[in-house]
Amino acid sequence: xxxxxQIADELRATIEGGExxxxxxxxxxxxLTKRYGVAKETVRQAFMTLAAExxxxxxxxxxxxxxxxxxxxxxxxxxxSRSRWSGEGQPIxxxxxxxxGLSARQEIRELAEVPAPEPVxxxxxxxxxxxxxxxxxxxxxxxxxxxxxxxxxPLDLVEGTRIRRxxxxxxxxxxxxxxxxxxLAEIREEIAARMPTSVESVALSLPPGTPVVELTRTTFGAxxxxxxxxxxxxxxxxxxxxxxxxIPD
Amino acid sequence: xxxxxQIADELRATIEGGExxxxxxxxxxxxLTKRYGVAKETVRQAFMTLAAExxxxxxxxxxxxxxxxxxxxxxxxxxxSRSRWSGEGQPIxxxxxxxxGLSARQEIRELAEVPAPEPVxxxxxxxxxxxxxxxxxxxxxxxxxxxxxxxxxPLDLVEGTRIRRxxxxxxxxxxxxxxxxxxLAEIREEIAARMPTSVESVALSLPPGTPVVELTRTTFGAxxxxxxxxxxxxxxxxxxxxxxxxIPD
DNA sequence: TAGTGGTCTAGACCACTAG
DNA sequence: TAGTGGTCTAGACCACTAT
Numbered sequence: 113x114x115x116x117x118q119i120a121d122e123l124r125a126t127i128e129g130g131e132x133x134x135x136x137x138x139x140x141x142x143x144l145t146k147r148y149g150v151a152k153e154t155v156r157q158a159f160m161t162l163a164a165e166x167x168x169x170x171x172x173x174x175x176x177x178x179x180x181x182x183x184x185x186x187x188x189x190x191x192x193s194r195s196r197w198s199g200e201g202q203p204i205x206x207x208x209x210x211x212x213g214l215s216a217r218q219e220i221r222e223l224a225e226v227p228a229p230e231p232v233x234x235x236x237x238x239x240x241x242x243x244x245x246x247x248x249x250x251x252x253x254x255x256x257x258x259x260x261x262x263x264x265x266p267l268d269l270v271e272g273t274r275i276r277r278x279x280x281x282x283x284x285x286x287x288x289x290x291x292x293x294x295x296l297a298e299i300r301e302e303i304a305a306r307m308p309t310s311v312e313s314v315a316l317s318l319p320p321g322t323p324v325v326e327l328t329r330t331t332f333g334a335x336x337x338x339x340x341x342x343x344x345x346x347x348x349x350x351x352x353x354x355x356x357x358x359i360p361d
Numbered sequence: 362x363x364x365x366x367q368i369a370d371e372l373r374a375t376i377e378g379g380e381x382x383x384x385x386x387x388x389x390x391x392x393l394t395k396r397y398g399v400a401k402e403t404v405r406q407a408f409m410t411l412a413a414e415x416x417x418x419x420x421x422x423x424x425x426x427x428x429x430x431x432x433x434x435x436x437x438x439x440x441x442s443r444s445r446w447s448g449e450g451q452p453i454x455x456x457x458x459x460x461x462g463l464s465a466r467q468e469i470r471e472l473a474e475v476p477a478p479e480p481v482x483x484x485x486x487x488x489x490x491x492x493x494x495x496x497x498x499x500x501x502x503x504x505x506x507x508x509x510x511x512x513x514x515p516l517d518l519v520e521g522t523r524i525r526r527x528x529x530x531x532x533x534x535x536x537x538x539x540x541x542x543x544x545l546a547e548i549r550e551e552i553a554a555r556m557p558t559s560v561e562s563v564a565l566s567l568p569p570g571t572p573v574v575e576l577t578r579t580t581f582g583a584x585x586x587x588x589x590x591x592x593x594x595x596x597x598x599x600x601x602x603x604x605x606x607x608i609p610d
Numbered sequence: 611t612a613g614t615g616g617t618c619t620a621g622a623c624c625a626c627t628a629g
Numbered sequence: 630t631a632g633t634g635g636t637c638t639a640g641a642c643c644a645c646t647a648t
Contacts, residue, residue: 115636124559140614151638156615164413164569166556173614173646184553193609300605304433305554305572305597307415310373320413323554323572323597348554348572355604356549360442364617389633400619405634422627422633 114148119158127167127178134180138168141176166321166349179319181349185212185253188354192299203284205251214253220278221260222248225267232264235330235341245270247285250315253350257316261344269294269339285340286331295334302328303353308345316347323348363397368407376416376427383429387417390425415570415598428568430598434461434502437603441548452533454500463502469527470509471497474516481513484579484590494519496534499564502599506565510593518543518588534589535580544583551577552602557594565596572597 123138132138139147144155159176162168169179191208202210209216226246233240245265251258263285265275273288274281280288286296304326308318316324325348331340372387381387388396393404408425411417418428440457451459458465475495482489494514500507512534514524522537523530529537535545553575557567565573574597580589 113637121559142614152615152640154637157636159615160409164556165559170615171646172616172644175614189606190609195610296608298605298607300603303552303602303604304600305574307413307570307572310370310414321556323556325554351553353552354549355552355606356547357438357604357606358547359545360439361444362618391633401621401634403618406617408634419634420627421625421635424633 114150114154116154116157116161119144119148119150119155120161123158123162124165124167127162132178134178136178137174138176138178163319164321166319169319179321182256184350184352185209185214185258186352186354189299189356194296197283197286198290202282203280204286209253215255216251216253216258218249218251220247220249222246223276223278228264231328232341232343235328236264236266236338238266243267245276247275256350257347258350259344259346260312260315261342263340263342265289265340289331289333289339294337294339296331296339297334297336298332300330300332301353301355302330305348312345316345318347325351325353327353363399363403365403365406365410368393368397368399368404369410372407373411373414373416376411381427383427385427386423387425387427412568413570415568418568428570431505433599433601434458434463434507435601435603438548438605443545446532446535447539451531452529453535458502464504465500465502465507467498467500469496469498471495472525472527477513480577481590481592484577485513485515485587487515492516494525496524505599506596507599508593508595509561509564510591512589512591514538514589538580538582538588543586543588545580545588546583546585547581549579549581550602550604551579554597561594565594567596574600574602576602 126132141152141155141159145152148155159168159170163170167179168176170176191204196207197204205218206216224246225243227241228236228238228244230240232244233242236244245267246262248262250260269289269292270276273292275285275288290296305323306326308316308322308324312318312324318324325346327344327346329342329344330338333339375381390401390404390408394401397404408417408419412419416428417425419425440453445456446453454467455465473495474492476490477485477487477493479489481493482491485493487493494516495511497511499509518538518541519525522541524534524537539545554572555575557565557571557573561567561573567573574595576593576595578591578593579587582588
């Protein structure tokens with residue numbers, strides 16, 4: 113008896129064998145029902161299995177195609193280089209993508225004073241619920257939604273600065289923090305991966321079978337104080353992260 | 362008309378609302394078909410949707426449960442500290458998990474001389490296809506499969522060392538490389554996330570809806586030569602990665 | 611308009627678990 | 630043995646695309 117697994121396995125093998133390139137139209141469901149002598153739902157389940165693996169994608173009214181793999185953008189440590197954002201620099205993300213020949217833009221979703229969520233409070237070193245300033249923004253690369261990023265700041269550091277406004281000015285919020293007397297010294301990045309919630313899936317227009325990377329960045333001043341915590345949710349198929357460090361003692 | 366999306370949305374809301382804790386048994390499919398007045402397959406599709414999000418999991422003969430989220434293991438840079446593996450140390454992974462109060466073990470899947478795959482050759486700085494030594498191993502944490510890790514070495518560095526054997530001895534392969542005249546200096550880690558292939562899914566016994574993290578580690582000697590490339594595939598729900606670094610100039 | 615996939619039904623048979 | 634989910638069928642109706 114032919115089952116959906118077998119059909120999925122054979123389709124997977126032919127795709128991975130290179131017979132169908134990115135965006136190539138696969139045999140239609142009704143073709144396959146005839147070829148295997150099974151019901152339509154059985155073939156569909158095979159396709160759904162591959163979709164959950166991120167291998168294929170259905171296009172309304174056309175059929176199933178091999179899902180194109182976007183070339184991922186590299187997030188290296190050098191994107192934080194002081195020389196890029198001090199002086200006349202641009203915000204980090206925009207500057208960094210421009211260097212890679214990609215267009216990028218961002219939209220502010222919210223600017224507000226909110227109680228610090230627990231993971232943020234912990235990293236800022238304040239009691240949970242302490243009022244903090246949040247900038248919630250959505251960034252786009254080549255007009256595809258790329259990440260949802262929420263940056264949290266202690267209130268005293270953003271008081272009277274352009275961090276509270278939509279446009280933070282040349283060099284972005286890093287430059288504004290330094291103008292406000294904070295010398296930025298160190299970055300901590302924590303990375304995890306998971307499947308998106310349904311809200312994120314819509315907001316990032318993720319095809320089924322695309323995980324997200326959760327990046328939590330904590331920025332420290334020279335005194336060791338945490339001055340910013342950014343929580344970002346990033347489409348995994350558009351990103352790789354790159355770190356270099358000496359072997360610790 | 363009640364569709365599978367609506368049923369999925371309502372189930373998701375009650376789960377996220379905390380009504381059902383980890384491993385709690387959800388209402389059965391036949392309960393829900395009665396409650397919503399729909400066919401069995403419709404309810405099943407709702408559950409399948411949530412399974413792909415990693416929220417629920419079916420248990421044969423029992424029903425659908427809320428999927429427990431394993432507490433992830435933290436991979437910090439300090440796991441590479443020289444003091445941990447020089448002298449009488451243990452291999453890095455085993456030592457590191459022991460510090461976190463977890464049992465770990467590893468099984469060697471293959472020890473062989475193979476042509477370097479392209480990504481490995483590129484990082485080792487050799488032409489693709491150059492013969493290299495590979496150690497393929499599977500690691501387990503608390504007896505759950507945790508990662509598939511393949512380490513590649515230039516042949517001249519493993520000649521006559523215990524890196525070619527199943528047991529590399531105290532301090533693991535890092536210690537053996539240093540004995541062989543390489544002073545280890547720097548680590549590069551590249552991280553990406555994706556859905557597992559079907560092979561990985563079986564090998565790591567991943568529940569549906571669990572992504573994997575691809576970690577590519579390159580180890581450099583003091584002269585700048587790449588002396589090891591490790592390609593690891595890790596269950597994402599068991600891992601977070603943690604980096605700290607000074608803001609570059 | 612013909613062909614594509616998306617959703618849903620009502621019922622069948624299976625393997626597995628629990629009492 | 631009764632209840633659970635897993636798979637499959639044959640057919641229905643829908644929205645969408647291409648021509």
